[in-house]
Amino acid sequence: MSEKTLDEVDSWQRELREQFPIVTAHPDLTYLDSAATSQKPRAVLDAVQTYLTTSNANAGRGTYPWANRTTELVERARERVKEFLGDRQPGRSTVHFTSGTTEGLRTVARDWLVPLLADGDEILVPFADHRANLEPWLEARRLLAERGVDVRVRGLPYQASSGDYDHRALDEVIGPRTRFVAATHVHHVYGGDMNVHRLRAAVGPGVPICLDAAQSVGHLPVDVGDPALDVDFVVFSGHKAMALPGTGAVWARNTRGPVLRPEGWQGTPNTAGIVSLLAALDWLDAAGPERIARHVTRLTTRLTDRLHRLGGYEILGCPVGLAADSALPAAQRRHGIVTFRHRDIPSDDLGFILYSHGFMVRADSLCQAGVDEKSGSVRVSLHVYSTDEEIDRLLSVLGSLE
Secondary structure, eight states, rough: OHHHHHHHHHHHHHHTTEEEEEEETTTTTTEBBTOOOOOOOOOHHHHHHHHHHHHHOOOSOOSSHHHHHHHHHHHHHHHHHHTTOOOTTTTEEEEEEESSSHHHHHHHIIIIIIGOOTTTOEEEEOOBBGGTTTTHHHHHHHHHHHHHOEEEHHHHHHHHOOOBGGGGGGTTTTTTTTTEEEEBOOOOOTOOOOHHHHHHHHHOSSOEEEETTTTTTSSSOOOOOGGGGSSEEEEEEETTTTTTTOOEEEEOOOOOSSSOOSSSOOOOHHHHHHHHHHHHHHHHHHHHHHHHHHHHHHHHHHHHHHHHHHEEESSSOOSGGGGOOOOOTTTTSSSSSEEEEESOHHHHHHOOOHHHHEOOOEOOOBBTTTTTTSSEEEEEEEEEEHHHHHHHHHHHHHHHHH
């Protein structure tokens, strides 16, 4: 980048950072846990306060103006999710609001997948991603077994060096009875794009794919109209995308299989959360998802490169290929997440040490399926409010612990 371009980026980033009250109110603390939950810009907080103080009511259950206004907001939010995801056929797709990714994936598993499967069918699921993208599919198998339907759950193959799905080994697990694939867009531990387009190429055009997009929506552009992202469900958490906790959504394409219709009585929606999601998507669009992704990826590369050079840390994933001077800089590009271990200091202790220096990071097993809860690591995760100066201070502390 030219000096002028860098100055423009710095000005853009500083302006956005100032819009996060919790960040500016605590200059002595550095928040590096955005993969767990993002901080909220003032526009989102103001939208929720305005709604709660001017037209708070239940949705779809009244004929007076406040209730009508709330119903309109919820429906507008559904269309806003479609628009934000680049949906080219919004009349065919549907959006179902949930409490987050976990509930969303479970909704797809219980209410959509279970009725479709027959004895002898197979589903392909990730055994080394977030537990939220494994347990619902195992639960679906148990429910089917109780009905006398035997469905085989097969694990996606992984590349040991990077944590990416091993597309070269997919032919070994895909067969004529493969009916469904559950995948992750960006891995919550390694931060890598899991190359879902390779899964689509391997399983063919007829098999539905459900995408856990908890670490991508709100962090980088997600375009379901792109042929490279030909998936049937996109499930994400609002709280990781600048909205309030307890908010999420399932976007369903509804072209392979029946329309997603969650079973049971649909009670009162989280109207304040949905309002916050609507405001968050507006804010993210105005900020520019591509610009956010470039900023965060640049910081992530800076951290990965310099941490790798320290030598006293094991970086999970593919650190060598991600160094700034690597011959393969695009391989397994990290999207805002760097996870590592110290060679001598236990990860939970390292987490406490970092907090004593003002850094808030995640330090545990990171809810990764197949990993012993005692096998911890430290995860640094970034967003648009993160800065070069914060990364450099973190590296200085980590360097002093070698």
